[in-house]
Amino acid sequence: MAEKPSFQQASLDYHKAKSEFDTNGKTGTLLTKPCTTQEELAMAYSPGVAYPCLEIQKDANLAYEYTNKGNLVAVISDGTAVLGLGDIGHLAGKPVMEGKGVLFKSFANVDAVDIELNTKDPDEIIKIIAAMADSFGGINLEDISAPRCFEIEERLKEICNVPVFHDDQHGTAVITTAGLMNVIEMSGKKAENLKVVIIGAGAAGIACAKMYKKLGIKNITMLDSKGVIHSGRSDLNRYKKLFALETTDRTLGDAMKNADMVLGLSRPDLITPQMVKSMSRTNPIIFACANPNPEITPAEAKAARPDVIIGTGRSDYPNQVNNxxxxxxxxxxxxxxxxxxxxxxxxxxxxxxxxALAKEAVPEQVKQAHHRQNMEFGHEYIIxxxxxxxxxxxxxxxxxxxxxxxxxxxxxxxxxxxxxxxxxxxxxxxxxxx
Structure with missing residues (x-):
């Protein structure tokens, strides 16, 4: 019996062509109109294509009627913050951007094209994207390092006439905010009374903090690689300064005392059982989102505090924070x-x-996909x-x-x-x- 290939080899094989008519990579072009007769060829290109061109010339909004603009998103990256791999270069990040296109199509039937930019200059990136934006219905910025990503998104949102969305920032914020909403409801706590700790002051951490503030949370302690972001530090960029506190806390252990929620966007095994024990008296929540290994595993967290509500970035644990x-x-x-x-x-x-959806009865096929018999709103199902x-x-x-x-x-x-x-x-x- 042939030995089963490793996951690494299986993944490499997955990305290659499977037959003589297949192509390498994960995405391609799907034709939505036939082109098998002389008449169809004449409409697809010359001379018939001139008619929609002239209509769009008169009214640019008609591009939504006569082209794929209304269902097309550009996934754009410079390769400076690719998953957990870091600055691996624009072309090395292409498999990830293609993968994003797969998810767009699989989960929402949105067509996506990946574009990898061979520049790290924010001004140049902004200029390039702004010049091409009208070809698309939306722009998904991906894996661009902080703090550059903030400026790039902010300026493009001002310039472009289509949605610009940096998923590394806002995706995690949207999903963890949903989970936090449900924990607040379950516990009877009030948002304005919560103490929240965020480990990681990159794109996702800062976006999450901003969204939690909109939820009414006032007490947010953020940490970067040097510890707690406090008002006495002189090494903070303008984005981190927004979250600098007057506090004597300096370490993660200090910050987690009496915390109601901890969001981990950092590295494995950073949270200890003792830190979990020091959290708020009832129903503390941990979103440990480091991949592939979280800041603390659900088993370790629950051993320290049986009432803890924990989610991770992994699909093999409950409450997956998945963008x-x-x-x-x-x-x-x-x-x-x-x-x-x-x-x-x-x-x-x-x-x-x-x-709201987390409170609805879960379909049987979803339970089967997770190999779980019971999935209902509660500690093990808030997302x-x-x-x-x-x-x-x-x-x-x-x-x-x-x-x-x-x-x-x-x-x-x-x-x-x-x-x-x-x-x-x-x-x-x-x-x-x-």
Whole structure:
């Protein structure tokens, strides 16, 4: 019997062509119109293609009607912060960007094209993306290192007339905020009374802190590689300065005392059982998101505190913080109302939608996907499963509705209930039911 290949080899083989008509990589071009007759060829290109060109020349918004713009997202990276691999270069990051395209298509039927930029200059990156943005319905910035990513996104949001979304920042923020909303409800605590600790002051950490503030949380202690970010430090950039506290806490151990929540965006095994024991008296929450190994495992955390509620970035533990619960569906909703921006209200709407779905009965096929007989709202289930297709319906409809409310949607005649029905049909289609 042939020896089963290692996971590493299996992954390398997965990315290669499987047959003579296959291509390397994970994405390609899917034709949506036939081109098998002389008439179809004449419409696909010359001379018939001139007619939609002239219509778009008269009204640029008609690009949504006659091209793929309304269902197309650019996944753009400079390769400076690729997953846990760091600055590996723009081309080495391409498999990840292709993978993002796979997730867009698989979970929300959004087409995506990956673009890897051979520059680390923020001004040059901004100039390049701004020049090409109109070709797409949205821009997904990916794996760009902090603090450069903040400036790049901020300036592009001002310049571009389509949504610009840095998923490394906002995806984690949307999903952990949903979990936090549910823990607040379960515990009876109030947001304004919570003490939150965030380990990691990069793109995700700062975005999460900003979103938690919008939830009403006032007491946030953030740590970087040098310890607690406090007002006495002189080495802070302008983004970290926003979270500098007047405090005597200097270490993670200091900060975690009486904390209601800890968000880990750092490295494995950083949180000790003793730190967990020192947290708030009831229902402390830990999101240990370091990959592939979390800051503390669920087993270790629960051994220290049986009442702890813990989520990780891993699919083999309950309460997975997985960005695929956010970015495909957020873009789906934004694209379908032809939004010009993704607002704070749209992101918060996505969090509320995820929090609400976690309280619904879980379909049997989702339980089977997780090899669990019982999945119901509680300590082991505060965040929906990525395998629950209702995520698409809940999140995309909430985002689209918020875009309408915020006045950033080009579509004005919008029926939320009809849109939910359309999304459910799409979810069924993605599941192979229709």
């Amino acid at each position: 695929v619960l956010g970015f495909p569906q957020i873009f789906r909703g934004a694209l379908d109302v032809r939004a010009t921006k993704i607002t704070e209200n749209m992101k918060l709407a996505a969090s509320h939608a995820l929090a 929906p499963s990525p395998f629950d297709r209702r995520v698409l319906v809940y999140v995309a409809s909430a985002v689209a509705k918020a875009a309408i409310q915020d006045g950033v949607a080009r579509v004005k005649d919008f029926d939320t209930e009809a849109y939910k029905i359309k999304l459910q049909r799409l979810a069924d289609h993605l599941d192979g039911k229709i």
